[in-house]
Amino acid sequence: MQFAKNLSVILSGVAAVRSTAAAESKDPYSHLNARPGSSKPVWSGHSCPLPLLLILFLILSTLSTPAFAQDKPIALKGGKLLTVTHGAIENGVIVMQGGKITAVGAATSVNIPSNAQVIDTTGMTIYPGLIDSETQLGLTEISAEQTTNDLVELSDEIMPHMHTAEAFHAESVLIPVARMNGITNAVVAPDGKDTLPGQDSFIQLAGANATEMLLIRDNAMPLNFTGDQRRNKGGFDKQKFPATRMGLAAQLRQAFIDAEDYKTKWAEYDRKKADGAQNQNNNKDKKSEPTAPKHDLKSEALIPYLEGKKTIVLAAESPSDLQTAVSLANEFKLKFVLNHISHSQPVLDYVASLKVPVIVGPIYEAPKEDERYDAVYSLPAQLYKRGVKIVFASYSAHNVRNLPDQAGFATAFGLPYEEALKAITINAAEIWGVADQLGSLDVGKTANVVVANGDPLDVKTDVKQVFIQGRAIPMIDRQTQLRDEYSK
Numbered sequence: 001m002q003f004a005k006n007l008s009v010i011l012s013g014v015a016a017v018r019s020t021a022a023a024e025s026k027d028p029y030s031h032l033n034a035r036p037g038s039s040k041p042v043w044s045g046h047s048c049p050l051p052l053l054l055i056l057f058l059i060l061s062t063l064s065t066p067a068f069a070q071d072k073p074i075a076l077k078g079g080k081l082l083t084v085t086h087g088a089i090e091n092g093v094i095v096m097q098g099g100k101i102t103a104v105g106a107a108t109s110v111n112i113p114s115n116a117q118v119i120d121t122t123g124m125t126i127y128p129g130l131i132d133s134e135t136q137l138g139l140t141e142i143s144a145e146q147t148t149n150d151l152v153e154l155s156d157e158i159m160p161h162m163h164t165a166e167a168f169h170a171e172s173v174l175i176p177v178a179r180m181n182g183i184t185n186a187v188v189a190p191d192g193k194d195t196l197p198g199q200d201s202f203i204q205l206a207g208a209n210a211t212e213m214l215l216i217r218d219n220a221m222p223l224n225f226t227g228d229q230r231r232n233k234g235g236f237d238k239q240k241f242p243a244t245r246m247g248l249a250a251q252l253r254q255a256f257i258d259a260e261d262y263k264t265k266w267a268e269y270d271r272k273k274a275d276g277a278q279n280q281n282n283n284k285d286k287k288s289e290p291t292a293p294k295h296d297l298k299s300e301a302l303i304p305y306l307e308g309k310k311t312i313v314l315a316a317e318s319p320s321d322l323q324t325a326v327s328l329a330n331e332f333k334l335k336f337v338l339n340h341i342s343h344s345q346p347v348l349d350y351v352a353s354l355k356v357p358v359i360v361g362p363i364y365e366a367p368k369e370d371e372r373y374d375a376v377y378s379l380p381a382q383l384y385k386r387g388v389k390i391v392f393a394s395y396s397a398h399n400v401r402n403l404p405d406q407a408g409f410a411t412a413f414g415l416p417y418e419e420a421l422k423a424i425t426i427n428a429a430e431i432w433g434v435a436d437q438l439g440s441l442d443v444g445k446t447a448n449v450v451v452a453n454g455d456p457l458d459v460k461t462d463v464k465q466v467f468i469q470g471r472a473i474p475m476i477d478r479q480t481q482l483r484d485e486y487s488k
Contacts, residue, residue, distance in 0.1 A: 070096060074097075074119065074470060079091075079125060082127040101447050128426075131428035138210075139164060153198065161297035161300070162190065162199065165201045174400070180463060184206075185202065185438060199301065200221065204468060206468040223334075226315055311337060313339050317344070322347060338354070339393075357390065359392070390419075405457075411457065420457055447470035449467040451464050
């Protein structure tokens with residue numbers, strides 16, 4: 001196909017080097033020392049030809065460019081564009097330049113730059129990169145191996161001063177796996193075993209290092225009230241506070257009261273310090289410098305949330321937990337979105353009355369004994385019918401790639417197709433404050449674009465190419481390497 005032929009030019013041999021290396025070695029990093037077309041590694045105790053060293057150096061330098069940005073204009077021509085915000089465009093053209101979308105429209109109306117690399121995408125579907133609204137990407141590698149897990153700090157239940165950005169592992173092999181199915185951005189959140197486990201980060205799934213991939217540090221914070229946070233495991237003799245939901249609520253309330261008091265003390269200190277400086281300027285009696293309050297990282301971390309500057313992600317499963325958690329959030333005037341309400345069907349009208357977005361998923365969760373078989377599957381549609389803005393999340397590191405399948409599954413239980421697509425694109429971008437950059441194919445937005453051979457919500461669809469900031473990402477991951485290795 002012409003699309004595949006053109007695409008290979010953009011990748012400039014990088015994918016070819018990697019796929020050949022993967023077929024010749026079980027080592028996932030063997031592309032760094034394998035010679036294309038040879039069964040021997042480049043470095044095997046013998047000198048390496050200088051031209052080959054120079055080629056490899058140039059390739060690696062390109063991959064580790066400090067600014068992850070597009071090199072030259074790229075035009076995708078002839079495909080079906082799912083713009084999300086202004087419908088579908090048959091036989092469309094999208095132009096990407098400087099990491100941004102510079103033109104979108106029908107092929108007959110878009111002027112393609114003369115120096116652009118034009119890719120024929122006839123028969124393909126093109127849509128914006130997908131956004132997963134809660135993952136654990138970069139915080140875990142092998143679930144059963146604790147040395148690879150940085151999911152949550154269990155030494156205390158109140159840990160708002162923990163930052164996922166400081167544990168994010170940009171080299172995780174799970175990131176390319178997610179990317180292969182069109183996910184380009186995600187929220188990274190700590191595990192839910194603490195009531196306040198730390199602060200989320202918003203990432204893009206490509207970059208030379210963690211700094212480039214972390215787009216927003218501390219963009220939100222989970223507040224978990226599902227009952228799983230109780231320290232009542234392992235028998236009565238091992239219980240400790242908080243062992244009940246009463247304890248969870250009391251502990252949370254005290255944390256926010258302490259933060260409010262901390263904020264007041266610092267405001268008073270700043271006032272006294274300013275008054276002292278003013279008196280000195282007016283040649284009045286100089287008073288001793290006020291003593292600054294002792295820094296408290298926990299309270300400092302909570303202040304932006306108490307001020308409504310950042311979003312709390314409020315997690316509660318049952319109706320009673322949901323109402324308790326919402327009451328607590330309202331007590332401190334917290335701005336929040338809802339999460340994990342899969343089993344709150346009896347109070348969906350109450351949920352709608354809150355007029356806040358809801359993160360749904362994973363949609364594959366089994367219903368409770370007293371629920372209908374489709375209680376979880378139909379939840380997105382039920383929320384949409386009540387006017388609630390929804391987004392989808394995988395709540396995983398290993399199954400992020402299934403995000404579009406969740407949205408597609410929800411359409412079988414009443415969620416309109418357009419709303420399902422919005423829930424993994426523009427809705428998510430709006431909730432996380434990046435709608436001016438992501439979530440749709442609009443001029444001026446970041447060129448995170450997916451090219452696939454079919455409907456993005458169809459499990460049979462195969463993603464052919466992902467562009468992040470206008471750059472074609474090698475479509476290779478640990479799974480494709482293993483496939484190539486063992487299918488020889």
